[in-house]
Amino acid sequence: MLSTNQIIEAMSSQGLRITDQRKTLARLFAETEGYLSPKDVYEYMGRTYSGLSFDTVYRNLRVMQELGVLEQVIFEDGVKFKASCSSGHHHHHLICLQCQKTLPIEFCPMQLTDTPDQFQVVEHKFEIFGYCKDCQVSGKVSPKTNQNQASSKGQ
Structure with a gap:
Protein backbone atom coordinates (compact mmCIF):
# COMPACT_ATOMS: atom_id res chain seq x y z
CA MET A 1 0.00 0.00 0.00
CA LEU A 2 1.27 3.47 -0.84
CA SER A 3 2.51 5.67 2.00
CA THR A 4 1.28 9.21 2.68
CA ASN A 5 4.44 10.65 1.11
CA GLN A 6 4.13 8.46 -2.00
CA ILE A 7 0.52 9.59 -2.51
CA ILE A 8 1.46 13.26 -2.03
CA GLU A 9 4.46 12.92 -4.35
CA ALA A 10 2.32 11.33 -7.07
CA MET A 11 -0.24 14.14 -6.82
CA SER A 12 2.46 16.82 -6.80
CA SER A 13 4.29 15.31 -9.79
CA GLN A 14 1.07 15.59 -11.81
CA GLY A 15 0.74 19.29 -11.01
CA LEU A 16 -1.92 19.08 -8.30
CA ARG A 17 -1.72 21.72 -5.61
CA ILE A 18 -1.04 19.99 -2.30
CA THR A 19 -3.54 21.50 0.10
CA ASP A 20 -4.09 20.55 3.74
CA GLN A 21 -7.23 18.70 2.63
CA ARG A 22 -5.29 16.62 0.10
CA LYS A 23 -2.61 15.87 2.70
CA THR A 24 -5.34 14.68 5.06
CA LEU A 25 -6.84 12.51 2.29
CA ALA A 26 -3.41 11.02 1.56
CA ARG A 27 -2.83 10.25 5.25
CA LEU A 28 -6.33 8.77 5.65
CA PHE A 29 -5.85 6.31 2.80
CA ALA A 30 -2.25 5.46 3.69
CA GLU A 31 -3.31 4.59 7.24
CA THR A 32 -6.53 2.71 6.40
CA GLU A 33 -6.25 -1.01 5.67
CA GLY A 34 -9.73 -1.51 4.24
CA TYR A 35 -11.85 0.25 1.66
CA LEU A 36 -13.61 3.57 2.25
CA SER A 37 -16.81 4.76 0.64
CA PRO A 38 -17.06 8.38 -0.50
CA LYS A 39 -19.49 8.89 2.40
CA ASP A 40 -16.92 7.51 4.89
CA VAL A 41 -14.33 9.93 3.53
CA TYR A 42 -16.77 12.85 3.54
CA GLU A 43 -17.74 12.21 7.17
CA TYR A 44 -14.09 11.87 8.24
CA MET A 45 -13.03 15.04 6.39
CA GLY A 46 -16.07 16.97 7.65
CA ARG A 47 -14.84 16.62 11.24
CA THR A 48 -11.81 18.75 10.41
CA TYR A 49 -12.96 20.87 7.47
CA SER A 50 -16.35 22.43 8.10
CA GLY A 51 -18.18 23.51 4.98
CA LEU A 52 -16.50 20.89 2.82
CA SER A 53 -18.90 19.65 0.14
CA PHE A 54 -19.49 16.05 -0.82
CA ASP A 55 -18.81 17.02 -4.45
CA THR A 56 -15.33 18.28 -3.52
CA VAL A 57 -14.53 15.03 -1.70
CA TYR A 58 -15.83 12.90 -4.57
CA ARG A 59 -13.96 14.96 -7.17
CA ASN A 60 -10.70 14.50 -5.22
CA LEU A 61 -11.30 10.75 -4.94
CA ARG A 62 -11.80 10.55 -8.72
CA VAL A 63 -8.66 12.60 -9.41
CA MET A 64 -6.62 10.42 -7.04
CA GLN A 65 -7.99 7.29 -8.70
CA GLU A 66 -7.15 8.62 -12.17
CA LEU A 67 -3.59 9.35 -10.97
CA GLY A 68 -3.30 5.75 -9.83
CA VAL A 69 -2.85 6.44 -6.11
CA LEU A 70 -6.30 5.05 -5.23
CA GLU A 71 -7.94 1.85 -6.42
CA GLN A 72 -11.68 1.78 -6.93
CA VAL A 73 -13.71 -1.35 -6.33
CA ILE A 74 -17.45 -1.76 -6.74
CA PHE A 75 -18.96 -3.71 -3.85
CA GLU A 76 -22.62 -4.69 -3.57
CA ASP A 77 -23.19 -1.63 -1.38
CA GLY A 78 -21.45 0.77 -3.77
CA VAL A 79 -18.13 2.19 -4.87
CA LYS A 80 -15.23 2.18 -2.41
CA PHE A 81 -11.64 3.34 -2.57
CA LYS A 82 -8.34 2.18 -1.11
CA ALA A 83 -4.72 3.29 -1.42
CA SER A 84 -3.08 1.59 -4.37
CA CYS A 85 -0.63 -1.22 -3.87
CA SER A 86 3.00 -0.24 -3.79
CA SER A 87 4.11 -3.32 -5.72
CA GLY A 88 4.53 -1.36 -8.94
CA HIS A 89 3.57 -4.23 -11.24
CA HIS A 90 0.27 -5.26 -12.78
CA HIS A 91 -1.78 -7.62 -10.64
CA ASP A 114 -10.20 -14.99 -26.25
CA THR A 115 -10.46 -11.36 -27.33
CA PRO A 116 -11.75 -10.96 -30.89
CA ASP A 117 -9.50 -9.16 -33.38
CA GLN A 118 -12.09 -6.42 -33.82
CA PHE A 119 -11.90 -5.45 -30.13
CA GLN A 120 -9.07 -3.41 -28.60
CA VAL A 121 -8.77 -3.74 -24.81
Missing part, protein backbone atom coordinates in the same frame (compact mmCIF):
# COMPACT_ATOMS: atom_id res chain seq x y z
CA HIS A 92 -5.31 -8.26 -9.38
CA HIS A 93 -6.91 -9.00 -6.00
CA LEU A 94 -8.83 -11.43 -3.83
CA ILE A 95 -11.02 -9.33 -1.51
CA CYS A 96 -12.65 -10.56 1.71
CA LEU A 97 -16.26 -9.40 1.88
CA GLN A 98 -16.19 -9.46 5.69
CA CYS A 99 -12.93 -7.77 6.77
CA GLN A 100 -11.93 -6.37 3.35
CA LYS A 101 -8.47 -7.93 3.57
CA THR A 102 -6.98 -7.77 0.10
CA LEU A 103 -4.58 -10.37 -1.24
CA PRO A 104 -2.72 -10.08 -4.54
CA ILE A 105 -3.24 -12.38 -7.50
CA GLU A 106 0.10 -12.28 -9.28
CA PHE A 107 -1.28 -13.93 -12.43
CA CYS A 108 -3.35 -11.84 -14.84
CA PRO A 109 -6.27 -13.83 -16.30
CA MET A 110 -6.50 -11.38 -19.20
CA GLN A 111 -3.88 -13.48 -20.96
CA LEU A 112 -6.39 -16.34 -21.09
CA THR A 113 -9.24 -14.40 -22.67
CA VAL A 122 -7.65 -0.49 -23.20
CA GLU A 123 -8.24 -1.35 -19.54
CA HIS A 124 -9.45 -4.24 -17.45
CA LYS A 125 -10.24 -5.08 -13.83
CA PHE A 126 -10.42 -8.44 -12.19
CA GLU A 127 -11.36 -8.93 -8.55
CA ILE A 128 -12.50 -12.07 -6.77
CA PHE A 129 -14.75 -11.62 -3.74
CA GLY A 130 -15.05 -14.19 -0.99
CA TYR A 131 -14.04 -14.80 2.63
CA CYS A 132 -10.50 -14.99 3.96
CA LYS A 133 -9.38 -17.86 6.15
CA ASP A 134 -9.40 -15.69 9.31
CA CYS A 135 -13.05 -14.71 8.84
CA GLN A 136 -14.05 -18.30 8.08
CA VAL A 137 -12.26 -19.66 11.17
CA SER A 138 -13.43 -16.89 13.51
CA GLY A 139 -17.08 -17.50 12.67
CA LYS A 140 -17.55 -13.97 11.29
CA VAL A 141 -19.06 -15.52 8.18
CA SER A 142 -22.59 -16.66 8.88
CA PRO A 143 -23.67 -20.23 8.03
CA LYS A 144 -26.34 -18.74 5.75
CA THR A 145 -23.62 -17.01 3.75
CA ASN A 146 -21.73 -20.29 3.40
CA GLN A 147 -24.92 -22.06 2.24
CA ASN A 148 -25.59 -19.37 -0.36
CA GLN A 149 -22.02 -19.61 -1.52
CA ALA A 150 -22.21 -23.42 -1.82
CA SER A 151 -25.52 -23.35 -3.70
CA SER A 152 -24.31 -20.74 -6.17
CA LYS A 153 -21.28 -22.88 -7.00
CA GLY A 154 -23.60 -25.63 -8.26
CA GLN A 155 -25.30 -23.33 -10.76
Whole structure:
Protein backbone atom coordinates (compact mmCIF):
# COMPACT_ATOMS: atom_id res chain seq x y z
CA MET A 1 0.00 0.00 0.00
CA LEU A 2 1.27 3.47 -0.84
CA SER A 3 2.51 5.67 2.00
CA THR A 4 1.28 9.21 2.68
CA ASN A 5 4.44 10.65 1.11
CA GLN A 6 4.13 8.46 -2.00
CA ILE A 7 0.52 9.59 -2.51
CA ILE A 8 1.46 13.26 -2.03
CA GLU A 9 4.46 12.92 -4.35
CA ALA A 10 2.32 11.33 -7.07
CA MET A 11 -0.24 14.14 -6.82
CA SER A 12 2.46 16.82 -6.80
CA SER A 13 4.29 15.31 -9.79
CA GLN A 14 1.07 15.59 -11.81
CA GLY A 15 0.74 19.29 -11.01
CA LEU A 16 -1.92 19.08 -8.30
CA ARG A 17 -1.72 21.72 -5.61
CA ILE A 18 -1.04 19.99 -2.30
CA THR A 19 -3.54 21.50 0.10
CA ASP A 20 -4.09 20.55 3.74
CA GLN A 21 -7.23 18.70 2.63
CA ARG A 22 -5.29 16.62 0.10
CA LYS A 23 -2.61 15.87 2.70
CA THR A 24 -5.34 14.68 5.06
CA LEU A 25 -6.84 12.51 2.29
CA ALA A 26 -3.41 11.02 1.56
CA ARG A 27 -2.83 10.25 5.25
CA LEU A 28 -6.33 8.77 5.65
CA PHE A 29 -5.85 6.31 2.80
CA ALA A 30 -2.25 5.46 3.69
CA GLU A 31 -3.31 4.59 7.24
CA THR A 32 -6.53 2.71 6.40
CA GLU A 33 -6.25 -1.01 5.67
CA GLY A 34 -9.73 -1.51 4.24
CA TYR A 35 -11.85 0.25 1.66
CA LEU A 36 -13.61 3.57 2.25
CA SER A 37 -16.81 4.76 0.64
CA PRO A 38 -17.06 8.38 -0.50
CA LYS A 39 -19.49 8.89 2.40
CA ASP A 40 -16.92 7.51 4.89
CA VAL A 41 -14.33 9.93 3.53
CA TYR A 42 -16.77 12.85 3.54
CA GLU A 43 -17.74 12.21 7.17
CA TYR A 44 -14.09 11.87 8.24
CA MET A 45 -13.03 15.04 6.39
CA GLY A 46 -16.07 16.97 7.65
CA ARG A 47 -14.84 16.62 11.24
CA THR A 48 -11.81 18.75 10.41
CA TYR A 49 -12.96 20.87 7.47
CA SER A 50 -16.35 22.43 8.10
CA GLY A 51 -18.18 23.51 4.98
CA LEU A 52 -16.50 20.89 2.82
CA SER A 53 -18.90 19.65 0.14
CA PHE A 54 -19.49 16.05 -0.82
CA ASP A 55 -18.81 17.02 -4.45
CA THR A 56 -15.33 18.28 -3.52
CA VAL A 57 -14.53 15.03 -1.70
CA TYR A 58 -15.83 12.90 -4.57
CA ARG A 59 -13.96 14.96 -7.17
CA ASN A 60 -10.70 14.50 -5.22
CA LEU A 61 -11.30 10.75 -4.94
CA ARG A 62 -11.80 10.55 -8.72
CA VAL A 63 -8.66 12.60 -9.41
CA MET A 64 -6.62 10.42 -7.04
CA GLN A 65 -7.99 7.29 -8.70
CA GLU A 66 -7.15 8.62 -12.17
CA LEU A 67 -3.59 9.35 -10.97
CA GLY A 68 -3.30 5.75 -9.83
CA VAL A 69 -2.85 6.44 -6.11
CA LEU A 70 -6.30 5.05 -5.23
CA GLU A 71 -7.94 1.85 -6.42
CA GLN A 72 -11.68 1.78 -6.93
CA VAL A 73 -13.71 -1.35 -6.33
CA ILE A 74 -17.45 -1.76 -6.74
CA PHE A 75 -18.96 -3.71 -3.85
CA GLU A 76 -22.62 -4.69 -3.57
CA ASP A 77 -23.19 -1.63 -1.38
CA GLY A 78 -21.45 0.77 -3.77
CA VAL A 79 -18.13 2.19 -4.87
CA LYS A 80 -15.23 2.18 -2.41
CA PHE A 81 -11.64 3.34 -2.57
CA LYS A 82 -8.34 2.18 -1.11
CA ALA A 83 -4.72 3.29 -1.42
CA SER A 84 -3.08 1.59 -4.37
CA CYS A 85 -0.63 -1.22 -3.87
CA SER A 86 3.00 -0.24 -3.79
CA SER A 87 4.11 -3.32 -5.72
CA GLY A 88 4.53 -1.36 -8.94
CA HIS A 89 3.57 -4.23 -11.24
CA HIS A 90 0.27 -5.26 -12.78
CA HIS A 91 -1.78 -7.62 -10.64
CA HIS A 92 -5.31 -8.26 -9.38
CA HIS A 93 -6.91 -9.00 -6.00
CA LEU A 94 -8.83 -11.43 -3.83
CA ILE A 95 -11.02 -9.33 -1.51
CA CYS A 96 -12.65 -10.56 1.71
CA LEU A 97 -16.26 -9.40 1.88
CA GLN A 98 -16.19 -9.46 5.69
CA CYS A 99 -12.93 -7.77 6.77
CA GLN A 100 -11.93 -6.37 3.35
CA LYS A 101 -8.47 -7.93 3.57
CA THR A 102 -6.98 -7.77 0.10
CA LEU A 103 -4.58 -10.37 -1.24
CA PRO A 104 -2.72 -10.08 -4.54
CA ILE A 105 -3.24 -12.38 -7.50
CA GLU A 106 0.10 -12.28 -9.28
CA PHE A 107 -1.28 -13.93 -12.43
CA CYS A 108 -3.35 -11.84 -14.84
CA PRO A 109 -6.27 -13.83 -16.30
CA MET A 110 -6.50 -11.38 -19.20
CA GLN A 111 -3.88 -13.48 -20.96
CA LEU A 112 -6.39 -16.34 -21.09
CA THR A 113 -9.24 -14.40 -22.67
CA ASP A 114 -10.20 -14.99 -26.25
CA THR A 115 -10.46 -11.36 -27.33
CA PRO A 116 -11.75 -10.96 -30.89
CA ASP A 117 -9.50 -9.16 -33.38
CA GLN A 118 -12.09 -6.42 -33.82
CA PHE A 119 -11.90 -5.45 -30.13
CA GLN A 120 -9.07 -3.41 -28.60
CA VAL A 121 -8.77 -3.74 -24.81
CA VAL A 122 -7.65 -0.49 -23.20
CA GLU A 123 -8.24 -1.35 -19.54
CA HIS A 124 -9.45 -4.24 -17.45
CA LYS A 125 -10.24 -5.08 -13.83
CA PHE A 126 -10.42 -8.44 -12.19
CA GLU A 127 -11.36 -8.93 -8.55
CA ILE A 128 -12.50 -12.07 -6.77
CA PHE A 129 -14.75 -11.62 -3.74
CA GLY A 130 -15.05 -14.19 -0.99
CA TYR A 131 -14.04 -14.80 2.63
CA CYS A 132 -10.50 -14.99 3.96
CA LYS A 133 -9.38 -17.86 6.15
CA ASP A 134 -9.40 -15.69 9.31
CA CYS A 135 -13.05 -14.71 8.84
CA GLN A 136 -14.05 -18.30 8.08
CA VAL A 137 -12.26 -19.66 11.17
CA SER A 138 -13.43 -16.89 13.51
CA GLY A 139 -17.08 -17.50 12.67
CA LYS A 140 -17.55 -13.97 11.29
CA VAL A 141 -19.06 -15.52 8.18
CA SER A 142 -22.59 -16.66 8.88
CA PRO A 143 -23.67 -20.23 8.03
CA LYS A 144 -26.34 -18.74 5.75
CA THR A 145 -23.62 -17.01 3.75
CA ASN A 146 -21.73 -20.29 3.40
CA GLN A 147 -24.92 -22.06 2.24
CA ASN A 148 -25.59 -19.37 -0.36
CA GLN A 149 -22.02 -19.61 -1.52
CA ALA A 150 -22.21 -23.42 -1.82
CA SER A 151 -25.52 -23.35 -3.70
CA SER A 152 -24.31 -20.74 -6.17
CA LYS A 153 -21.28 -22.88 -7.00
CA GLY A 154 -23.60 -25.63 -8.26
CA GLN A 155 -25.30 -23.33 -10.76
